[in-house]
Amino acid sequence: MSRPDVELALALAANTPIPRDADGPVFAEPWQAQAFALVVALQNKGVFTAQEWAEALGAEIREAVAAGGCKDGSDYYERWCEALEHLLIAKGLAxxxxxxxxxxxxxxxxxxxxxxxxxxxxxxxxx
Amino acid sequence: MSGHDHHHHHDHEHDNHFTPIEARVRALESLMVEKGYVDPAALDVIIDTYETKVGPRNGARVVAKAWSDPAYAARLKQDATAAIAELGYTGRQGEHMVSVWNTPDEHNMVVCTLCSCYPWSVLGLPPVWYKSPPYRSRAVIDPRGVLAEFGVTLPEAKRIRVWDSTAEIRYLVIPERPAGTEGWSEERLADLVTRDAMIGTGLARQPAEVAA
Structure with missing residues (x-):
């Protein structure tokens, strides 16, 4: 089976602690997989680049850590969703x-x- | 539910619910779909790639224990919710689980249109096609034909029972234990138990299929 997102996942893993096992990302709940897939699809469509996404997500996580959250990584996908929303707003798409x-x-x-x-x-x- | 009280919305039992974050993801997705930036089918393909990567997928361990431990199997037949909870697994919404057991004479299959009734914490991610109304109606009318499309051909003499999840009851199919697995550990057995086997659209994998 093709894994269109593997490169993105690896790129992200290098910068941010994406929850994963030996094969790649894992998800605690279905909505997390949905949010992950949405970012992959938007990137495939050229709406934003992997670099832009890594920066947006990294900024969100740094902010959360600075505010005292995100210590154990359990809110990773909450940050993911915020990063996506902010990136889409910055691009004038939402x-x-x-x-x-x-x-x-x-x-x-x-x-x-x-x-x-x-x-x-x-x-x-x-x- | 014929509506002598249909003005009282809070009397109606809510079957479905989104948490704020679930609603937010749906919101972002639907907005992007409307703008043409995302094709829902493409999303499904990506999500399906992660079929085995969502949720704790406790069901496989439940099945493996039932295969190995007759006393546990008996409790699982009697009260699946409690037997599943024994392993430390409890449903988010306190759903009531019922186990249905495949035998040499009978095969079980579960249908659902995927409102909120799919017990993903036990089974993992639902297959994309599972939520399509045509699948649901065809599975009820012609389960043997639907199974054949999934590559599962059952003997003519084998009965097929189709279970429709309700708002309160979710089903877990206990597949037959494959031959040639005598003496296997529960962990090893759990590898044979796929999501499709636990909804009855597949069988447990054969030992040869998981040979490392």
């Missing part, structure tokens, strides 16, 4: 309010979705 509003819509959509149905944004009752 806004903080826009992401906030969309996240709230997903939370409402999930609550409104009965068992057995996929969670879709259309299910947001306030849409």
């Amino acid at each position: 806004s903080h309010d826009g992401v906030d509003a969309r996240a709230a819509a997903w939370e409402r959509a999930a609550e409104a979705t009965p068992h057995g149905k996929p969670i879709l944004l259309e299910n947001d009752p306030e849409r």
